[in-house]
Amino acid sequence: MNESLFSLRGRRALVTGGAGPLGSVLADALAGQGCDVIISDVNAGACNDAAAAIADRHGVNAIGIASDLLSSEGTTRLVESVDGPLDVLVNNAAFTGTSGVPGYAVPFEEQSDEAFELASSLNLRAPFSLARQLAPKLAQSPGGSIINVSSIYGIVGPNMGLYEGTRMGNPAAYGATKGGVVQLTRYLSTVLAPKVRVNAFAPGGIARGQADSFTERYEKLTPLGRMATEDDFRGVVVWLASDASRYVTGQTIAVDGGWSAW
Ligand SMILES: NC(=O)c1ccc[n+]([C@@H]2O[C@H](COP(=O)([O-])OP(=O)(O)OC[C@H]3O[C@@H](n4cnc5c(N)ncnc54)[C@H](O)[C@@H]3O)[C@@H](O)[C@H]2O)c1
Structure with a gap:
């Protein structure tokens, strides 16, 4: 495989939720291919710290x-x-199953309309709105x-x-919005x-x-065992951001150790 296909030198990415545990790794992976990055998150200090660490590590x-x-106002802001230019948008920010939103990751009967609406706004409306408003900029890129x-x-x-037997939950709004993301894609x-x-993953x-x-139950149900x-x-x-996937669009790539294969 031609290594330059994965190069993101000269490109610029925006990663939402980029100071979070997954978002910061996604931004780091893009920067590792030479991509300049914009880290967006709710907390200014955490955004700036994550950005400074990436600039130090990769010289981007x-x-x-x-x-x-x-x-909507926050999204537009x-x-x-x-x-300046933008080549890659990573819509990563979301309320997950562990976000402490009241009425969200609780037993089904206790899940509230308000929590459903909040999750819809962050997990689904925000990716829609960012894509719509940033599309003209992305269209100027050689590899939007x-x-x-x-x-x-x-x-x-x-x-x-x-x-x-755990305190964990799996809210309806999570699956519904994440399924919405597949169709929005x-x-x-x-x-x-x-x-x-x-594309999505x-x-x-x-x-x-x-x-x-x-963890034990989860691992037993995962073909790759972890x-x-x-x-x-x-x-x-990196693959989806780069020209290595230049003929791929509209797809959701499961990266789940085979969880969804059976
Ligand atoms: N953690 C998992 O096991 C898992 C599994 C499947 C998919 N995902 C997806 O991966 C992505 C990242 O998940 P994570 O576990 O790192 O989540 P997380 O909650 O740890 O981080 C999400 C980030 O979004 C940010 N965020 C929250 N509210 C925001 C707001 N109002 N405006 C802007 N940013 C906001 C948070 O500050 C945080 O940095 C999510 O889209 C999630 O659905 C996670």
């Missing part, structure tokens, strides 16, 4: 832009703050690429038995073609100190 240009993507972060729960339903891929490619569960009982680490997603984000 990296900046932080604080933004709260829960509202982020778009207006992106000065949008990468949406979905989840296995956007492609299969939850197995609630996994969580028995298909939609955008056709309306933004041929100038901008749009669907991570499997990432090991983050979950209860042993959960939970993910953040580093498992470096390859897919």
